[in-house]
Amino acid sequence: QVQLVESGGGLVQAGGSLRLSCAASGRTFSSYAMGWFRQGPGKEREFVAVISRSGGTTRYADSLKGRFIISRDNAKNTVYLQMNSLNAADTAVYYCAASALSTAIIEGGYVYWGQGTQVTVSS
Numbered sequence: 001q002v003q004l005v006e007s008g009g010g011l012v013q014a015g016g017s018l019r020l021s022c023a024a025s026g027r028t029f030s031s032y033a034m035g036w037f038r039q040g041p042g043k044e045r046e047f048v049a050v051i052s053r054s055g056g057t058t059r060y061a062d063s064l065k066g067r068f069i070i071s072r073d074n075a076k077n078t079v080y081l082q083m084n085s086l087n088a089a090d091t092a093v094y095y096c097a098a099s100a101l102s103t104a105i106i107e108g109g110y111v112y113w114g115q116g117t118q119v120t121v122s123s
Contacts, residue, residue, distance in 0.1 A: 002026050002098050002112040009094060009117030012086055020081040022096030022114055033099045034072055034079040035110060038092035045095070047105045049081065059103050086121045093118050
């Protein structure tokens with residue numbers, strides 16, 4: 001069992017940055033690829049980014065490449081999402097999730113989910 005707790009969300013002005021963190025319990029963090037998803041108001045949850053177990057491979061949603069950066073620190077059992085040049089379309093609840101697969105980009109590939117953290121971008 002892995003428990004995931006996101007933090008770092010909040011209110012930010014358009015053009016600003018935020019860094020989300022996701023802390024994982026347990027000693028098996030490095031056994032999982034870690035992903036970020038988001039769900040905006042009235043929208044389906046969508047893939048944002050994923051990082052492999054070692055951190056050597058990352059994948060991003062095409063629309064977010066160049067603005068968002070995913071990273072992980074296996075010694076701290078934590079995955080991060082650095083979000084830059086934020087705009088109103090980035091307003092969403094952001095979820096981290098753990099996958100036993102390599103770098104899954106679909107929800108079905110993830111077995112553990114956090115409760116989410118709200119990010120609101122004001123224009």
